[in-house]
Amino acid sequence: MEIPINTASPLTMHVDLNACFAMTEQQANPLLQGRPIAVTNRLSSDWSTIIAPSYEAKRLGVRCGTRVGEAKRLAPGIVILETDPPKYRYVHGVLKSIFEDYAPRVTMKSIDEGVLDFRGTDYVRRGRSLQAIGYEIKARIREELGNWMTVNVGIGPNWFLAKLAASLNKPDGLNVIDHTNLEGIYLCSALTDLNGINVRFRNRLLAQGITTPYEFLHAPEQVLTKQVFRSINGRHWYHRLRGYEVDDISFGMRHVGKQYVLHHRTAEPQELRQVLYKLCYYISRRLRRYDLAARGLWLDIKYTPAHSSGHLDTPPDSLPRWFQRHCFSEAFYSLEDLYEKAAWLFSQSPPGLTVQQFSLTTYQLGQRQGDQLYLYETALQRGERVEQALQAVNDRYGELTLVPASLLGHEKHVPEKIAFGSVRYLTK
Amino acid sequence: MATEIINEPVTILASFRRGLRGGGIAQPEIMHWRGRRYRIARMGLRYPTQQGHRMLHRFTFVVNETMFEVEFDAENLTWQLTKTSDGNPD
DSSP states (O other): OOOOOOOSOOOEEEEEETTHHHHHHHHHOGGGTTSOEEEESOTTOTTSBEEEEOHHHHHTTOOTTOBHHHHHHHSTTOEEEEOOHHHHHHHHHHHHHHHHTTOSEEEEEETTEEEEEOTTOSTTTTTOOHHHHHHHHHHHHHHHHOTTOOEEEEEESSHHHHHHHHTTTOSSOEEEOOTTTHHHHHHTSOGGGSTTOOHHHHHHHHHTTOOSHHHHHTSOHHIIIIIISOSHHHHHHHHHHTTOOOOOOOOOOOEEEEEEEEEEEEOOHHHHHHHHHHHHHHHHHHHHHTTEEEEEEEEEEEEOOTTSOOOTTSOGGGSOEEEEEEEEEEEEOSHHHHHHHHHHHHTTSOTTOOEEEEEEEEEEEEEOOOOOOOSSOOHHHHHHHHHHHHHHHHHHHOTTSSOOGGGTTOOOOOOOOOOTTOOTTTOO | OOEEEEEEEOEEEEEEEEOTTSSEEEEEEEEEETTEEEEOOEEEEEEEEEETTEEEEEEEEEETTEEEEEEEETTTTEEEEEEEEOSSOO
8 A cells, every 4th residue: 555745844953063073173263264174083093094085175086985195195284183182072061951842752873963853742732843953053162162053954854854854955964855856856856865775785786776865755665675776774764754663663782892003013912911901901891870781792803914014104904813702601791701701712713914094893682680698708809999990090090090900111191092883882 | 292291280369269060160260380370361261070089179270371270189179280281282
């Protein structure tokens, strides 16, 4: 049965900060406003990727994912900056609190974008349009964060169309998509303009003779389900394109991990175990903060190629790699437990290779259960109390103020990096 | 010069007013550093950062084509000039 386009009032608003990290850096340093700049997670290598170019840099061809060296070639004089998480965390917090002043239900989709659900509110009944609220939110953001900060606002009957509306007229746009203009917007958009349609899905659509979003809209559900997506996704797309909500779901935290690219590449096991210990330290802190325990652990190591001298300009995606994961019968969260398991995985890795990057991830997460009570204190409990005391000192005075003796001389902080699109660690 | 790390104590004259959502807004107005007086006209961003329980508020502003970043230690009530930048690549 064919389903008509949703004619309900558009009550979902998507707000998206333009080129978030770059714009925040331009706000923080007004001398950079109007100039090509870009933000990367690591300044030291020309192979690092740009995670946020400013609009001025985008006009010169610099994109998310462009290598730093290539960005310098495309935009001579470009200012490359390293990510500064406290700034972005602050901006994220201000955006969220502004959104919460207007809508009862706010979902932050990533560090720089949020969805405001106005269903059930009486704004419209009181004669206030969502466009007026959108303009007010834009003004509030400029007032509270600074004049350089602009956002795109999109309004639609579901999150997908609200996001599509927010992608029109960048930067600083405000657009509404509803049943009256939906087909017109699809007629002048490309398939890859739709959020969720990447090159692979576009090719699948093209293979079925669907070349535009307009044709996508009018494709029968059977074709989408059986031939294009070959899954329930086809049905979701059929509804999504018509303005019905299918994306209003959220997932809990499914893994906690940390990645570290070594400045000093080494094959020395003792030094590598110290790096591993530091990763365990941060992961254990996060697990405790969220009252979680894990059962699974994944270690992923990238090596400097044998023919290379280990210099910094080796492209990370072409490195030799080894990984191993294991699901343990007992849940774990303490630093010592975590390190013991990580070291066991590490002991299975090929020896003698120069390590460039470590990535350690815990999975199979569950809420931490209360520890069993014993009549007499056990060595395990004493260890736990020592660890709690260590964590309390570091909470008070800052990360790695107090470290285990095995880390002495290697206390250097593993800097926090922002995972674009993730707000997992920003809420606590 | 592009970015220069300074980390020197400075004297700041700041104003405090009530913000839109009930919280306060602090804004440096005048900075004294190395015997010179800088009147701050163009603010950049203010954002908090933590070292353990110690809350540090960072402020950025521009005076005479130089960007200054200062840090207010809310525990010890001290100001420090952390860095300057002329906005050019390092």
